[in-house]
Amino acid sequence: MKNIVVTIFLFLISCRSLDESTPNIVLIIGDDHGWPYYGFMENDIVETPVLDKLANEGVLFKNGHVTSSVCRPSLRTLLTGIYPIQFDNYLDSMKTNFVSRDTSKSDLKKDLSLAMYEHQIIKDFFTLPEMLRTRNYKSFEGGKYWEGTYEMGGFDDGMSDRLGVDLLKDYHILLAMAGGDGLKFARETQKPVYNFLDKVNNGPFFIWYAPMLPHTPFDPPSDLLEIYQDMDISESAKIYYAMCTWFDRSLGEFINYLDKNKQLENTILIYVNDNGWEQDPQIDYTNSLEFSTLGGPKGKKSLYDFGFKTPIIFNYSWLKNKGAIYDNLVSTVDIFTTILDYAGVNKPAYLQGLSIRPLVEGSKNISRKKIINYVKNPRVPGDPWSNDSTGFSYRSDRWHLLWVPDRNFVELYDIKADPYETNEISSSNIDTVEVIKEEIVFWNEEVLKRDIFPN
Numbered sequence: 001m002k003n004i005v006v007t008i009f010l011f012l013i014s015c016r017s018l019d020e021s022t023p024n025i026v027l028i029i030g031d032d033h034g035w036p037y038y039g040f041m042e043n044d045i046v047e048t049p050v051l052d053k054l055a056n057e058g059v060l061f062k063n064g065h066v067t068s069s070v071c072r073p074s075l076r077t078l079l080t081g082i083y084p085i086q087f088d089n090y091l092d093s094m095k096t097n098f099v100s101r102d103t104s105k106s107d108l109k110k111d112l113s114l115a116m117y118e119h120q121i122i123k124d125f126f127t128l129p130e131m132l133r134t135r136n137y138k139s140f141e142g143g144k145y146w147e148g149t150y151e152m153g154g155f156d157d158g159m160s161d162r163l164g165v166d167l168l169k170d171y172h173i174l175l176a177m178a179g180g181d182g183l184k185f186a187r188e189t190q191k192p193v194y195n196f197l198d199k200v201n202n203g204p205f206f207i208w209y210a211p212m213l214p215h216t217p218f219d220p221p222s223d224l225l226e227i228y229q230d231m232d233i234s235e236s237a238k239i240y241y242a243m244c245t246w247f248d249r250s251l252g253e254f255i256n257y258l259d260k261n262k263q264l265e266n267t268i269l270i271y272v273n274d275n276g277w278e279q280d281p282q283i284d285y286t287n288s289l290e291f292s293t294l295g296g297p298k299g300k301k302s303l304y305d306f307g308f309k310t311p312i313i314f315n316y317s318w319l320k321n322k323g324a325i326y327d328n329l330v331s332t333v334d335i336f337t338t339i340l341d342y343a344g345v346n347k348p349a350y351l352q353g354l355s356i357r358p359l360v361e362g363s364k365n366i367s368r369k370k371i372i373n374y375v376k377n378p379r380v381p382g383d384p385w386s387n388d389s390t391g392f393s394y395r396s397d398r399w400h401l402l403w404v405p406d407r408n409f410v411e412l413y414d415i416k417a418d419p420y421e422t423n424e425i426s427s428s429n430i431d432t433v434e435v436i437k438e439e440i441v442f443w444n445e446e447v448l449k450r451d452i453f454p455n
């Protein structure tokens, strides 16, 4: 009898009843996972069984687009709901103020203090976990996260919990800035998120699930590398695809834990990748600093679709529209506002994202006619670092224009006819190019006039 009472008690404390008004939300963020390298995106080499199941039994958007082809600005959109151009505009003006006040003696000290200032700028913004807190959500940060400690970004718990000199003792400055201890997430352990799950039984939770995978360093577990070892593909493809499978396996372990804790049935799982990557199965990309750190030329940091495009998945137990696949253009600014919608938080007027919840639920068609993005110092052919330049990408269902005014670089692709962007046609479509450039200039002016904080 006593055992039965104890069992029932344990069940009650470990299982919050299904509450669709404040569901648990897990934002699963891949790091440098190029859009073609998933089983559910019809790739017949790369093994991603966990993500395949999420996509097949959820709703899949095949035409999602991140707001930047590198991680820091792209992740800032997921955390703040605003475009990188808005974030950078504010950051640049605040940095200018900071430099004018900084009394550090040496240039090195000035550079370091400026980097530390930027590292904490998130404190000025109203972040996703902070907005969810108004509906009693508890939040956890794990993995890639560039914004100082988890507390600075408004999380209640997390892995990035150190700052400054303390962190620089243990990490290269770039890794210290990109998450520090959080970068061990999934690569070494998922225990911190399991501990968090064990503690949040009675209220809704939000998890930033962002392992630095398949991102470099490329050191996949040997059993996963073995899957690809005997295939007739390049060495860098074998290693990168094994890294993709590593992300997938880690995610599977996490979902099993949620399930075991009876927390899965009340949880919305959302998958998105932070920026793209190109790894053709037959080409080896290890032969230069550019290709080993950024992958193929049309991927990370570039303005091509390989840099921006990402699948987006929604999966939860009470979803009625399971198995739906959409080609609609969706931007990651829409993920922030869709999460607010699911959690019952009113969207602040300054946010430009749409809620795609009606589309996820299959009740209404929503599609963007175009997505315009800006990238600081974008990679262009022959100039991977492209310092002191600004690039724009304009994407509609049919057209993709890539434009770097400072480099006189313009390319146009007919995406419908040429999805891999191999046939550049700007010179035979001069009028189209001019119209799109005008739209970009107009967008640039308009977006910078908008508020980025609540009134």
Ligand SMILES: [Ca+2]
Binding pocket: 030, 031, 032, 070, 071, 215, 274, 275
């Ligand atoms: Ca990334």
